Amino acid sequence: MRTRDRIVDAAEQAIREFGIAGATTKRIAQQAGCSEALLYKHFAGKEALFLAVLLERLPALRPALERLRASIGQGDLAGNLAEFALMALEFYTKAAAIASGLLADPSLMAGFRGMLAANDMGPHLPIRALAEILRAEQRGGRLDEGIDADAAASMLMGACFHRANLSYYIDLPEADETWAAAIARTLVRK
Template sequence: MSTTSRGETTRERILAAASTVIREQGLAHTTTKEIARLAECSEATLYKYFTGKEELFLAVLRIRLAPFIGLMIRLPDQAGTGSVPDRLTGLGHEMLRVYGDSGQLAMALFAEPVLLDRQRDLFLRTGAGPQHANDQLAEYLRRERELGRIAATADPVALANLFLGACFQRAFLVAFLGPAGERLLDHDADRFVAELVSAIGVRNGGAAAH
């Protein structure tokens, strides 16, 4: 299937093709030849933009995660606006999407120890890393607690870990079980998110249940 679209640059076509090939074949079986074929360019052209499939993989991962990172950075400043349940419901669905999509790509790193070390080194040098999602959600919940919109006794860090950990586990189970994943689980994503939001103790008005 062609990845070409109007206004798309060669670099963008290569990244789109890399994303498709890595997702369908796995990082270990991905080749620059196949990526170039799908991007409708030569391997020589591909190497003008990227040093190889490893650099392509990291670039794809950064692009996939960029919207999510932006969302989490803005989250604490949204405390006091809208309702807490609505905010967490939207976040829950976004987390399932992110963990189901980019999470599978990220886990491919564990099959490539050298690439994993490079990514860990990048996190150490830049202060980045997936743990900051928990930090940002905890900060949002802390601010909502200060505003009296969740219980004064709520532990923001524990609630953030519970919320994101549950989303990650569900996304992992769906990915691991394959096409039958959603059917084999007890309930669909909407009910899962609704019950998760309820479990951390917020009700429709935004204040926590006591």
């Protein structure tokens, strides 16, 4: 395994175990079996390392969006959206540990924010991608033209993101599947 991959693996594990605050470069380097100096040769800072964990180690939203895009015009739209919501929920649940660690550390977040802006990246892009898919379904006549696709995408993704966070505070009363189906049905109703 390449050193870089070992470092990303070690970072992911450290975040899961100790939270971002406890995922020090010292601990990560030790776990990866390399020096902190070598870690910093591969990653300019903690921000870049945590971004790598987010992009390379988490069940990403990209495959979920690709799958939904591939199903445009096919199958049951509410069913497709419910399936997508479950995948988004899984992603946000796993991403919460990193996202919260960034938010909880104002200086780390400032660096991360700058890095996202410089690379035209950001957590708002999946909402835009979902809105594009919803617009395609509107053109195909499967979704009411009267729906604001951006608002609908914002609500679907937001509901998943919120529920992922709620699951850390309480035992959610309802099964994810039941919840996702109700969300999708409410969104596409004519």
